[in-house]
Amino acid sequence: MNKLSVLPAGVSASAFAKAIEEFSEVLGREHVIVEPERLAPYRKVYIAVAEDAVAPSAALMASSVEEIQKILAVCNRHKVPVWTISTGRNIGMGSAAPATRGQVILDLKRMNRIIEVDAELGSALIEPGVTYLDLKDYIDEHKLPFWVDAPSPGPIVSPIGNTLERGHGYTINQDHMFSFSGMEVVLANGEVIRTGFGPLPNCKSWQAFRAGYGPYIDGMFTQSNFGIVTKMGIWLTPVQEGAKSFVVYYNRREDLAPAIDTFRKLRLAGTISVSGSVLSGLTLLGFGLPKSSFYSGRGAIPREEVDALLKQRGLPQWRVGGVVYGDDEETTIKLKKIRRAFEATNPAQILIEDSSGVVPSWGEGDLASATGQLSLDAFRILNFVGGGGVMWHMPVSAMKGRYVEQLCTMSEEILRRFGFDYLAMNWCSDRDMHQTTGIFFDRTDPAQMRAAHDCYDALMQETSRAGFGNYRCSIHYMDKAAELFGPELRSFLRSIKRAVDPAGILAPGKSGIHI
């Protein structure tokens, strides 16, 4: 190691060198990364903090539960903190980097077995290194009648990682937090537990019945640092008889609230089959073109210029999109109801399609993603500003028009205050709406770095104060985000942490949880 290698907090250079030696004995030297060049892809972040602030000290690539147990024994012995990633695609919220500098990354990409797929129930018991693309390839290869339910950056993402971060997709299993059954978890002391009915010998329903017996503890291992999830039963979506999509365009900003209320009613009634997306006009533009190609000013594009740009390019202020499943007869009836309901909300246009491609795809909540297809289109948005900076703000609103409008207006106002454009991607469910708002900034400009950092803080604080909680956040903000939910909950989580990980080796700072 060169003399300026990053060290874990409170660990001496000699103790860390000893730990590295012991990790190498467990994994083999080639699976222990300490070289700066090889660590560089692990420390690459897009958030508005210096990479040094969240730099890992090493990366370990385990291939089995047994190796993880041995690694944790070394970590406990030398008090080395370990930050686990499945594939590390937390892009825009910290990527693979840890919440605090110096943690060793435990990269589980080598644990990439699809252990069992139940072709009757539609479940897959998998390891963390499996990606949605791996799973889809398996399904296609075995000609199974299922779709994967992937988030926007789908193909390269781990289903387990995304589920643990409470991500969402676009089919009937879209709320990933509630679309799995059974976990295997390695605890900080090396013990291995299985949740649900997993501990039962010859269990016939580990991947079928989620609740198990006694306290439901699976949730404790999501967005937390209480254990390392090494297996999970992911639910697959049965291929539907048919699928059709619709989009509704609105040319006035004030049409958002009635559109949201209409969507909610149709979704609650089951007319709209799955959650949909509500995208702002500038988002539609941003998916296709870099900002510099249509705007040469600095800072946020003034609202009147946004309006003019959208008008000039035939784009709406809002695009509401959704999908219906069923056979031809069923989808025709549903789409008639949907058209009738949205016609009462003063839309500029309603487009209804089958799979012919009439409705333009934006990589978000469209027919392709609702039918299990995988795409990398979502990454196009990274070219909107360029410069390597993006941070996602993810507040949640109840699915009520007036609340959603309030949140969108507030988010836009805060972004503009700091000189950033408002690109909204709203994932609309039956009762809640997840807003994904990007702060796109240029990391070559120190002033933009500072502004993006301050803007994120303002978004988190102000939307929370207004009652819109943030369900997920950037690694650099986890302590502050936890504070927003008050001291009692944080104290309770700390008590659990102290009980299950007394040395505090597992991902200190994850979701603001420390010993």
Add this chain to the structure above:
Amino acid sequence: MSVRRRSFLQGSLSASVLLLAAPADLLMGRADAAGLPVRSTASGTRRILLLRSAGDDAFALPALEIALRNGYSPVESLVLSERLVGSPGAFTKVLSEYRGARLIGVMDDRTHTLLEETLRDLGGSVLCRGHHRGLLHEAAASRHAFMTTGATRGIGSALARALTAQSAEFLVQEHSLFDDGVEARDALSLPAAPWAQVLGTSYALMAVGLWTAGPVRAEQRRGTAAEPPRSQAVVSLVAEV
């Protein structure tokens, strides 16, 4: 698949043939006319892959020149086409064929993100990464933020020195992950040219192993380096698969 291994002389980049004045002289192990080092052996020992993007000639042509001067003929290139970048799994398949190769190129942010994620999956290394804002083909104001390692440190100083010889404003930042305590020599003197050309030359020298590590300065600037109208954002990379 969008892999093209093509001869420099047969490719669409034939304009850079003009840079090859006297190939025999270029392989004699001495500094060339521009004062840049050349390898003393007739062929490169490490496989090099030039990543090509639309409109990247300002970077790619000087990089090709350096590679050719150092015995890489033909120079292998990989076109970062939409089909490659946008197809799930395609990057992994293609880059797996280039294990051990050193990659250089400039690209947009989306491509860079997917490429570097793939590199991490494959256990690859990033020796130098730069984020740039400016006009690739003109000596206008520009900003640059580099992450460098032992083999590539000093690029910031070298670029700043080259840009100082021009009139445009600039901001160059460099953060190096590596300091072995050895005193670095002065920044390599590179011919004054638009920044993308300087990068092309420098990255090719890094790829062939002829880069001289220079002093690392956190920030160097002239003027405000405010972005000019229509400026582009690109990411540059020196990496190993």
